[in-house]
Amino acid sequence: MLLSMQNISKSFAGIPALREASLEIAPGEAMALVGQNGAGKSTLVKILTGAYTRDSGTIRFGGRDVAFGSPAESQAGGIATIYQEINLAPQRSVAENIYLSREPRRFGFLDRAAMREGARKVLKTFNLDIDVDLPVARFSAATRQMVAIARSVTQNARLLIMDEPTSSLDEREVVVLFETIRTLKKRGVAILFIGHRLDELYAICERVTIMRDGQTVAVSDMAAMPKMELVRHMLDRELAAFQAMASSKVEGPEKPVRMEADAIGSGVRVRDVDLTIRQGEISGLAGLLGSGRSETARILFGDDRFDKGSLRFEGQERRYREPADAIADGIGLVSEDRKVDGIIPDMSIRENMTLALLPRLRKAGIVDRARQEEIVRHFIKALGVKCASPDQPIKELSGGNQQKVLLARWLCTDPKVLIVDEPTRGIDIGAKAEILKLLRSLADEGLSVLMISSELEELLAAADRVTVLSDGRSVAELPRAALSEASLLAAMAHQDAEHQNPAGNVS
Amino acid sequence: MFPAILKPKTSGDLARLCVIVALFGLIAFGALRYDNFLSSFNMLSFLRYNSMFCLIALGMAFVIISGGIDLSVGAVAAMASVCAAMLSNHSWYAGLAAGVGAGLAAGLLNGFMVAKMRIQPFIATLAMMLAAYGTALLLANNQSVSVSYETGFTIIGQDDFLGFPIPAWIALAAFVLGWIVLERRPSGRHILAVGDGEMTAKLMGLNVDRTLVAVYAISGALAGLAGVILASQFGAGQPTEGIGWELFAIASVVVGGTLLTGGSGSVGATLAGALLLSMVFNILNFENGLGWISLSAYWQSVIRGGFLLVVVVLQARLNKHSHEGAAA
Numbered sequence: 001m002l003l004s005m006q007n008i009s010k011s012f013a014g015i016p017a018l019r020e021a022s023l024e025i026a027p028g029e030a031m032a033l034v035g036q037n038g039a040g041k042s043t044l045v046k047i048l049t050g051a052y053t054r055d056s057g058t059i060r061f062g063g064r065d066v067a068f069g070s071p072a073e074s075q076a077g078g079i080a081t082i083y084q085e086i087n088l089a090p091q092r093s094v095a096e097n098i099y100l101s102r103e104p105r106r107f108g109f110l111d112r113a114a115m116r117e118g119a120r121k122v123l124k125t126f127n128l129d130i131d132v133d134l135p136v137a138r139f140s141a142a143t144r145q146m147v148a149i150a151r152s153v154t155q156n157a158r159l160l161i162m163d164e165p166t167s168s169l170d171e172r173e174v175v176v177l178f179e180t181i182r183t184l185k186k187r188g189v190a191i192l193f194i195g196h197r198l199d200e201l202y203a204i205c206e207r208v209t210i211m212r213d214g215q216t217v218a219v220s221d222m223a224a225m226p227k228m229e230l231v232r233h234m235l236d237r238e239l240a241a242f243q244a245m246a247s248s249k250v251e252g253p254e255k256p257v258r259m260e261a262d263a264i265g266s267g268v269r270v271r272d273v274d275l276t277i278r279q280g281e282i283s284g285l286a287g288l289l290g291s292g293r294s295e296t297a298r299i300l301f302g303d304d305r306f307d308k309g310s311l312r313f314e315g316q317e318r319r320y321r322e323p324a325d326a327i328a329d330g331i332g333l334v335s336e337d338r339k340v341d342g343i344i345p346d347m348s349i350r351e352n353m354t355l356a357l358l359p360r361l362r363k364a365g366i367v368d369r370a371r372q373e374e375i376v377r378h379f380i381k382a383l384g385v386k387c388a389s390p391d392q393p394i395k396e397l398s399g400g401n402q403q404k405v406l407l408a409r410w411l412c413t414d415p416k417v418l419i420v421d422e423p424t425r426g427i428d429i430g431a432k433a434e435i436l437k438l439l440r441s442l443a444d445e446g447l448s449v450l451m452i453s454s455e456l457e458e459l460l461a462a463a464d465r466v467t468v469l470s471d472g473r474s475v476a477e478l479p480r481a482a483l484s485e486a487s488l489l490a491a492m493a494h495q496d497a498e499h500q501n502p503a504g505n506v507s
Numbered sequence: 508m509f510p511a512i513l514k515p516k517t518s519g520d521l522a523r524l525c526v527i528v529a530l531f532g533l534i535a536f537g538a539l540r541y542d543n544f545l546s547s548f549n550m551l552s553f554l555r556y557n558s559m560f561c562l563i564a565l566g567m568a569f570v571i572i573s574g575g576i577d578l579s580v581g582a583v584a585a586m587a588s589v590c591a592a593m594l595s596n597h598s599w600y601a602g603l604a605a606g607v608g609a610g611l612a613a614g615l616l617n618g619f620m621v622a623k624m625r626i627q628p629f630i631a632t633l634a635m636m637l638a639a640y641g642t643a644l645l646l647a648n649n650q651s652v653s654v655s656y657e658t659g660f661t662i663i664g665q666d667d668f669l670g671f672p673i674p675a676w677i678a679l680a681a682f683v684l685g686w687i688v689l690e691r692r693p694s695g696r697h698i699l700a701v702g703d704g705e706m707t708a709k710l711m712g713l714n715v716d717r718t719l720v721a722v723y724a725i726s727g728a729l730a731g732l733a734g735v736i737l738a739s740q741f742g743a744g745q746p747t748e749g750i751g752w753e754l755f756a757i758a759s760v761v762v763g764g765t766l767l768t769g770g771s772g773s774v775g776a777t778l779a780g781a782l783l784l785s786m787v788f789n790i791l792n793f794e795n796g797l798g799w800i801s802l803s804a805y806w807q808s809v810i811r812g813g814f815l816l817v818v819v820v821l822q823a824r825l826n827k828h829s830h831e832g833a834a835a
Contacts, residue, residue, distance in 0.1 A: 096696055
């Protein structure tokens with residue numbers, strides 16, 4: 001083995017991120033590393049590269065025990081990392097980026113000729129013929145990635161870590177990338193490939209390591225691990241806690257359509273999505289990480305524009321230019337990351353809740369405090385927000401109560417469609433059930449809810465129908481009657497026959 | 508420098524080419540409109556007086572290229588002028604060393620605050636600016652400090668060498684060295700890479716902290732040198748001089764095509780930017796001399812401001828344009 005990480009544990013502020021995780025890679029092998037958000041993949045990689053220090057466990061690399069203290073040390077030791085986006089200095093030239101920190105010198109000065117020549121030569125081995133004096137920002141994501149790989153090759157890396165390397169590439173570029181990876185493998189370079197697109201993993205990797213909840217739950221040859229099995233390993237959770245609250249609704253006639261996306265697409269993240277949101281229903285949006293769920297939500301909310309397909313709201317063609325347009329139609333979005341683009345921690349519950357409503361609360365240009373107070377009190381009661389007073393800073397509330405305030409922020413604008421992205425992330429189990437119940441009763445009152453979730457049990461418990469995305473495409477729409485763990489898993493592990501395997505056969 | 512800059516590969520290159528063209532344009536305008544504009548007397552006194560501004564602009568360019576800002580340069584120059592004046596009676600080089608040393612110390616402290624204590628450059632150097640003004644006033648007892656005329660200290664700011672003002676020689680040397688460091692030494696590339704993104708630079712194995720300390724030290728030392736020239740030229744350490752110099756330096760750097768966001772910039776264009784903004788004042792004097800209009804010196808600030816605005820708008824246009832036409 002080139003790399004052997006054993007029994008690696010790591011906690012942050014007492015909360016374990018890794019529990020006795022392990023990872024082994026042989027020279028010339030491509031190892032897939034998969035897992036849901038929070039499974040511990042990136043923590044494990046950061047410990048390997050020296051960005052984090054481990055609490056316990058051993059790492060052997062190239063036959064020696066190692067403990068890299070920084071990314072620079074692990075680089076010098078032969079481990080290179082290709083991050084998703086930020087691994088090059090965008091305004092520096094291609095040649096400089098390849099040699100930065102190890103510039104060829106003559107008498108202490110830069111040897112620009114040698115730098116150019118070396119850069120051209122190494123890029124040529126990957127069939128890339130570009131002007132190495134241009135800043136890298138001028139090139140496509142695929143070319144930038146090649147430059148990053150070329151950089152690692154000139155550093156004599158023996159292990160190349162690629163973190164979602166295909167996330168911003170189109171299919172043709174993926175083919176080129178995989179060709180490069182094969183070349184590297186032939187030279188004996190080991191690849192750690194972190195990704196979510198299953199087809200790609202099967203196309204390029206020999207083995208797979210699956211992580212869940214900070215542990216390594218399975219290691220297998222790719223060929224011996226069917227897709228369904230792989231997805232099950234990634235997602236496996238307790239279902240019991242949710243089964244009790246499955247919808248009591250009986251299947252009735254189809255409800256009227258409120259919003260409809262038809263073959264919508266934008267860039268490489270969202271390629272072809274059909275989606276129907278009905279009045280008084282909770283529509284689920286499922287898919288693995290990176291399948292384009294949040295991106296689809298952003299399009300519906302007018303935060304991203306679509307370049308393909310069409311969008312209809314209550315039967316009328318729509319092309320939102322910005323969220324304000326969507327909001328005017330009565331669409332609300334509670335985003336995935338409460339902390340980043342949801343709550344304003346130091347402001348009070350009252351202020352947080354009425355942020356979206358403020359323009360309508362004006363009376364002669366100033367906020368009508370009496371009405372604001374009335375609305376806030378109503379929603380605190382209606383949603384059961386547990387707080388000392390409306391003027392308590394929102395950061396003092398629990399995750400579940402913060403989420404309720406965010407829901408109330410949209411509800412008080414009286415929306416027609418509410419998009420909730422991972423509504424129960426980071427919330428304890430009791431509060432989860434409460435949030436889902438709340439969404440249910442809102443839907444029963446006629447609101448259309450689009451719920452994005454990575455948790456199968458949540459979708460099974462709450463959704464009236466689920467659209468499954470895979471690699472930016474909607475691959476299934478499952479009505480209530482067809483919803484089951486098995487049917488969801490099967491759809492998420494989907495392999496479209498027409499959608500060509502991007503890089504040929506398993507190598 | 509010139510062959511590279513005449514073949515613009517990026518929008519930054521183009522912006523820098525523009526400022527050099529604009530500088531020559533302004534010189535041509537002056538030469539055609541005013542009789543004595545190109546006279547050696549005017550040109551040499553112009554260079555003698557403006558060399559110190561060019562020096563602080565150079566230091567500022569390094570800091571801004573690294574992604575930071577140095578608001579303390581004016582105050583540090585004032586403090587350095589006082590230190591230099593106080594020690595100028597020992598020997599001319601004691602005065603020189605005192606001024607440059609005081610500037611370097613302030614710069615190192617700035618670098619330490621920014622790199623090690625992770626204080627925002629704006630705040631760290633603002634604190635340094637206040638502290639340096641205070642120190643200058645304390646040392647000078649709130650008045651100008653006369654320099655010694657016996658030790659030859661005044662030669663630095665007032666005399667010529669080979670018919671060219673000594674301050675201009677100093678500035679020229681500093682710009683040549685600065686160009687070599689930025690363009691031909693690996694450390695210069697590291698400064699650019701750090702300005703392009705500290706996280707990325709760190710991930711690429713660069714010593715970001717050392718680079719940051721170095722740029723603030725360079726800026727401080729050059730501000731100190733400017734302070735020495737100030738004291739020498741005017742015969743006194745000036746604790747209350749230097750107010751607004753940092754803004755002039757920032758304006759010069761921006762006019763010179765350097766992005767305030769860091770990661771791009773050139774030494775040559777910074778010099779052109781500084782000279783361009785300085786020349787506005789010179790031209791204004793000549794225009795008043797013609798007798799048709801009479802604009803007070805206060806107008807120079809307004810005109811410089813207008814100039815800055817035009818340049819920034821043009822740069823934004825160029826940037827947008829080149830992004831839309833980006834290579835595949």
